[in-house]
Amino acid sequence: MITSRFLRVWQRNFVVWTKYYLSTLIGAIGEPLIFLWALGYGMGRYIVHIDGMSYLEFMAPGLWITACMNASSLECTFNTFTRLSTQKTYDAIIATPISPAEIAAGDVLFGATRSFITGNLVLAIYFLFGLIHHWSALFIPFIGFVVGLFFGSLGLCMTALARSYDFFTYYFILVLTPALMLTGVFFPVSNLPQPLRDIVSWVPLTQMVSITRDIFLNRWQWSSVGYIIYTLAFSLLLFLVAAKLMHRRLIK
Amino acid sequence: MRVYKGVKDRYQFTHKMNYIIQAQNLVKKYGHFEAVKGIDFNIPKASCFGFLGPNGAGKTTTMSMLYCFVRVTSGSLSIAGLTPPSDEREIKKILGIVPQDNNLDPDLSVFENLVVYARYYGLSLKQSKNKIEELLDFFELGEKRNVRIPQLSGGMKRRLVLARALLHDPKIIILDEPTTGLDPQARHLIWERLESLKKTGKTFVLTTHYMDEAERLCDELVLMDQGKILEQNTPHKLIEKHIGKETIEIIIDNQKVDSILDHLSPFKFTWEKTSARLFIYTHEGHKILEKLIQLNNFEFLHRRSSLEDVFLKLTGRELRE
Ligand SMILES: Nc1ncnc2c1ncn2[C@@H]1O[C@H](COP(=O)(O)OP(=O)(O)O)[C@@H](O)[C@H]1O
Numbered sequence A: 001m002i003t004s005r006f007l008r009v010w011q012r013n014f015v016v017w018t019k020y021y022l023s024t025l026i027g028a029i030g031e032p033l034i035f036l037w038a039l040g041y042g043m044g045r046y047i048v049h050i051d052g053m054s055y056l057e058f059m060a061p062g063l064w065i066t067a068c069m070n071a072s073s074l075e076c077t078f079n080t081f082t083r084l085s086t087q088k089t090y091d092a093i094i095a096t097p098i099s100p101a102e103i104a105a106g107d108v109l110f111g112a113t114r115s116f117i118t119g120n121l122v123l124a125i126y127f128l129f130g131l132i133h134h135w136s137a138l139f140i141p142f143i144g145f146v147v148g149l150f151f152g153s154l155g156l157c158m159t160a161l162a163r164s165y166d167f168f169t170y171y172f173i174l175v176l177t178p179a180l181m182l183t184g185v186f187f188p189v190s191n192l193p194q195p196l197r198d199i200v201s202w203v204p205l206t207q208m209v210s211i212t213r214d215i216f217l218n219r220w221q222w223s224s225v226g227y228i229i230y231t232l233a234f235s236l237l238l239f240l241v242a243a244k245l246m247h248r249r250l251i252k
Numbered sequence B: 001m002r003v004y005k006g007v008k009d010r011y012q013f014t015h016k017m018n019y020i021i022q023a024q025n026l027v028k029k030y031g032h033f034e035a036v037k038g039i040d041f042n043i044p045k046a047s048c049f050g051f052l053g054p055n056g057a058g059k060t061t062t063m064s065m066l067y068c069f070v071r072v073t074s075g076s077l078s079i080a081g082l083t084p085p086s087d088e089r090e091i092k093k094i095l096g097i098v099p100q101d102n103n104l105d106p107d108l109s110v111f112e113n114l115v116v117y118a119r120y121y122g123l124s125l126k127q128s129k130n131k132i133e134e135l136l137d138f139f140e141l142g143e144k145r146n147v148r149i150p151q152l153s154g155g156m157k158r159r160l161v162l163a164r165a166l167l168h169d170p171k172i173i174i175l176d177e178p179t180t181g182l183d184p185q186a187r188h189l190i191w192e193r194l195e196s197l198k199k200t201g202k203t204f205v206l207t208t209h210y211m212d213e214a215e216r217l218c219d220e221l222v223l224m225d226q227g228k229i230l231e232q233n234t235p236h237k238l239i240e241k242h243i244g245k246e247t248i249e250i251i252i253d254n255q256k257v258d259s260i261l262d263h264l265s266p267f268k269f270t271w272e273k274t275s276a277r278l279f280i281y282t283h284e285g286h287k288i289l290e291k292l293i294q295l296n297n298f299e300f301l302h303r304r305s306s307l308e309d310v311f312l313k314l315t316g317r318e319l320r321e
């Protein structure tokens, strides 16, 4: 059973993060900015329009999701692994009334928190760059949080199975990077061959990218809410797996 | 309803017996490897109970079963009338844990480590503040309150882990090798603090492979080796029973052992030999000494027997990794 004690784990992570936040934020914001400049202003000149948008307009929402995805993915893989394995922080915590599932919950929530913070900052930069034209953009940070829950849970599953940091290099290169290529961040999903397109449309990331793009352009619909619920349900499932795996990893 | 009644009955039973921890036929297997092979022990309330044994004896595994860090494979275990794993959370609330490895939060200061840890027990900063100050004083860590963990010495880290284990005022404190690797000053400071805590009526469960520590702190001891309990008694009685009051170490070549044993045959003693020494354990030290002086042929040392002699006699002298 998960009690509100998981908030104490979140709080612990937050206290530690406040000591390092500057370096994590610079990394989190720097990457999308570089991409935006290189692909948008640089390469974008050779691409006239996608679905009636400039390439910069097309790509900005996808890059924004990428930043959110990376924030919680990094937190719940490398950082969680450090606490789990190198520092044995979690061994110390399960000597108290906090359970492994609550540790997992605190970690995923913190991953989502970092996505949320990163998302807001990148959004603020977009605003300065004049990429935001509609008030509906105020809903976008909430999507960052949902994306954070999803990738936090997935990352935690990987961490509970990992034997060393190398494992995460594979996860980032072989899972997350291809996912970005296929889910409509850099080019429309409709360009994919048919069977792949069907599979990809069931991946929550695809839906989040497309909803975010719709919100940026102020053309979102109520059906978007269904996709958000779908992503949350998917995240919950992944979280339950992660909690189970963490329990197995922590208690011998 | 029935479950509740069961727990209550057991509580009354343990209460009557005045044992706060009871274990019967406790077994732990890691895969096929049996680390703890069916041990029994009863720990009286408000005592200090020691597990003594060489590396790999299964001490840490036994402690870990007590604080629900590893699952019990079979056998029964009751802690203040509670049974793991179903009462796990309740058990953890009354236990204070000093694990073998210091798992302090390296990114946090001494003070922050305690604040964050108190929160795991549901204590807010407001509720834990006084206790933290008291513990920092008690363990002489006040000056280091804002220092990060990597800057602390081994002894300070250990004291901080001890302070951390006491934040929630636990009934039972589990100490897994509390002073291993520390210098003599640090060890003595920790022993003094533990002795004064003992007076407050808390129960201590301790593992160690230091005989002086066991003799000084423990009211009762079990001697463990290879997953089994070899002996259980008070430190004093363990010595009396297995060794006798006195030990004489004779420095001697292997070839001459037989002849000296011949000379000593009129007396009552047990003996053991290593490559360069003969150990004589006895209650008749003075008679044997007289004989040795008469023979005037050996270098020897006469001393009070210690727990270390018992330990080496029962667990053997070969190296353990
Ligand atoms: N997680 C584990 N998996 C497999 N074997 C283990 C594990 N933990 C301990 N052991 C083994 O169990 C035995 C007892 O270990 P331990 O309880 O740590 O002994 P002690 O604390 O007395 O040195 C050792 O042989 C050790 O290698």
Ligand SMILES: [Mg+2]
Binding pocket: B059, B060, B061, B100, B176
């Ligand atoms: Mg040990």
